Amino acid sequence: MNPIPAPEVPEAHGRPTAAHLPHVAVSGPLTAEAATVPRQQGGSLDDETPDPARQLPTSPETADHLDHPDPRRAADAAAIENLLRCWVRENNLAPPDGNTLRIPLHASGTALLVPVRYWSATGWHRFGLPSLESSPHDATTTDAVTVAALLGREAGGAEGTDLVGRVADSVQRTAQFIAHRRRLPAAPEAADLFLSAEQSLLLGHPLHPTPKSREGLSDAESRLYSPELYGAFPLHWLAVDRSVLAGDSAWTERGRTLAAEQLTSRLAGDLQVPGDCAALPLHPWQARDLRHRPAVAALLDAGLLHDLGPHGADWHPTSSVRTVHRPGAPAMLKLSLGLRITNSRRENLRKELHRGVEVHRLLRAGLAEQWRAAHPGFDIVRDPAWLAVDTPDGEPVPGLDVMLRHNPFHHGDDAVCIAALTSPRPWPGRTGTHSRLSDTVERLAARTGRPVAAVAAEWLLRYLDQVVRPLLWLDATAGIALEAHQQNTLVLLDPEGWPVGGRYRDNQGYYFRQSHRDALERRLPGIGRDSDTFVSDDVTDERFAYYLGINNVLGLIGAFGAQRLADERVLLAAFRRFLATHVRLGSPLPTLLLEAPTLRAKANLLTRLHGLDELVGPVDTQSVYVTIANPLVS
Structure with a gap:
């Protein structure tokens, strides 16, 4: 089979280089006092920027716990910092007068005493290892699981026990990643720059309590499926009877639109697919999990699905874990993966599959050309085709689907x-x-x-x-x-x-403004009907x-x-x-x-303690948001 050509997406007018940009200098002396009003032209950053070592508060501690020789201790320290950053933001805690932050724990009758290594105006604080108030001076500091239990109890969240378990899971996996990366800090030589970057995110979101939690993934599976461990694996394939096949495509080749099943057929290579069936790639973990679901078992028993097993060359997980990449391939695949990663089970929703194709069509209808004229160096990575499975009654089968994503990145990008x-x-x-x-x-x-x-x-x-x-x-x-x-x-x-x-x-992440509905409808009639993308x-x-x-x-x-x-x-x-x-x-x-004197920020710790899945329900209630001071005006 021939490889899939890239979809006909007009790219930015060449790849810009530094030569296209003038030396950027801020007009006027850029100091902390420049916070409120623009200044007159002139001046340079080189002489006006204060030395950060003189500006940033530092505790007496000098060693960074992220560099501890024991990977478990380093991972635990990273988890503690994440939990404390979340708590500080979500409770609007003020900076301490000295180098120690006291966090009252009324529900437990004590307090956490936290060394402050760096206090950030934007929330990227650095903390040392906390201890419990009134504990003996030679007592050991608290670990991440203890901090999670104490904060969960203090917050009164219904999912406190679940939080503790996920913090433990995240710490364990992070320790594995740190140990592995210390042994092999450089990605394999054959990896392209994009893949190397995608597999380099070891610690995760600095304001998430469980950034590397992957509930349901065994140690052996983690070695195969984790981008942090340079994971790689062949896809698992199903043959889907066309009577239960669903899909859409705006992927074009030489002026001709290719159906999604044509694209997956090319990816399948020499895989033997039964007649009147289409090839559907799955994540191997998802394939194992799906066979236990009643709707999938019924389709297998009825002969409408055929399990063809693993096949083909290795694909590599990117930073999202479920989107996979193969260097040189024109498509990336956004797969459904029922693992609970951070706060959500990562299975594609049908409206999201519609949304990817819809946005591609919208951009191709003239908006992209208009955008490129103003900003030639920026674009959206397109999701122009998808394939999925319905029941014989026409209802979507969750977890049996794939989004085909344009891969615009070449080896040297x-x-x-x-x-x-x-x-x-x-x-x-x-x-x-x-x-x-x-x-x-x-x-x-x-x-x-x-x-x-x-x-x-x-x-x-x-x-x-x-x-x-x-x-x-x-x-x-x-x-x-x-x-x-x-x-x-x-x-x-x-x-x-x-x-x-x-x-x-x-x-997933598009917000079509309700106030622009008529204008967007003129650009693409019927927009939002299946994708549920308009938001107040x-x-x-x-x-x-x-x-x-x-x-x-x-x-x-x-x-x-x-x-x-x-x-x-x-x-x-x-x-x-x-x-x-x-x-x-x-x-x-x-x-x-x-x-605005205050802004609304997502509260990842409270979202976890409320047991919310951020991919389920209306967009305005999927997560907990809190009010924080706006550092741009404070």
Whole structure:
């Protein structure tokens, strides 16, 4: 069989390089006092940026517990920091007067005493190991499971016991990842840059209580299916009778639309498929789990499904675990995976499958050309085809489906999700734990002879221009806000490490503004009918402010600060100035971030304690949100 050609998606006009961008300098002296109003032109970052070592509070501790020689101790310390960051944000705790944060635990009659290594204006705090108040001075510090139990009891959540179990699971897996990466810090030589980046996110979301929890995955399965362990495996294949086959495709080749079953047939290669059936790829774990579900067993018994087993070359899990990639292949596959990863079982919903194709059609109907003219370096990674299974009565069978995703990344394309860029990990040729961000900025500073803090500020400015500005344009022009959190947002880096473009991925994370329904309907008649994508403007504003403003940009600023690359106050001032210059663009987000004294942020700990699955139910009630002070105005 011939390989699948890439779908006909007009790409950005060439891949931009650093030569396309002028040297970015902030107008005016960029200091903490530049927080409120834009300044006059002139000035340079090189001399105006304060030394972060003099600005950031530091506890007497010097050793970083993430570098502990025992991987279990390092993983436990990372989990404790995550839990404490969540608690501080979700309870609006103020910074301590000294180097110790006291967290009262009224339900347990005690308090946690937490050494503060770094207090972040944006929530990326660094903490030492806590102890219980009134415990003997030589008593051991508390571990992550104990902290989870104490905080769960204090919050009064119904899922406190479940939280403890998932924290333990996340710690165990993180320890395995750290130990493995210390032995093999560099990905296999054959891996492409995109895959190497996707498999580098060891610690996960810094404000999630269980970022690496994967309930139901055995140790042997973890070795095969974990991106952090350089996992690889062949797909498991089913043959689906066409009478129960569902699907849609806007994937085109030489001006001709290919059906989704044609695409999966090519991926199946020389696999022998019974007549009048289509080949459906599954994740191996999902295939094993599905056979125990009554609806699937009935289809197998009726001869409408045929189990063909594993077949073909290896595919590699990306950072989401369930989306798989094969270097050089024109398609990635977003598979259903019933594991509970962090807060949700990762099975595709039918409306999400419709949404991916719908967005591709919308962009192809003229919006993409308009967008590329304004921002040639940015695009959405398209999801133009899907295949699934229905019952004989026409009802969707959960978990039996695949989304075919365009793979726009070639071997040399350095596309990195922001979560992987900022996450600490063992680094080749260096001792201790570092992030790709710190390595990049420090390398640029050494090459240019400029201060690290000045390079960090310029890197952020280029990122805002190349990644954030196109997202604001899409909201302003089309009324589409993207759930552009750090794992869904990819930055394209030139060979030196400067941002030169970006991509967004995720067929789940679209918010079509209700106020733009008529205009979007004119662009694509029937839009939203099957995808359930229209959302009220109020909810859209809240979610866009969280995902792009708080999680993405403020999270990036927090990483710069916590990793001692720059003073967060200076970077916040740079972000203010960027927002001020884009207020007239038309998106409500710049004004909201500049003027609102408080913002709404997703509370991952409370979401877990309430037992919520973030993929189930109406978009405005899937997660718990809390009110936090806006660091851009405080």
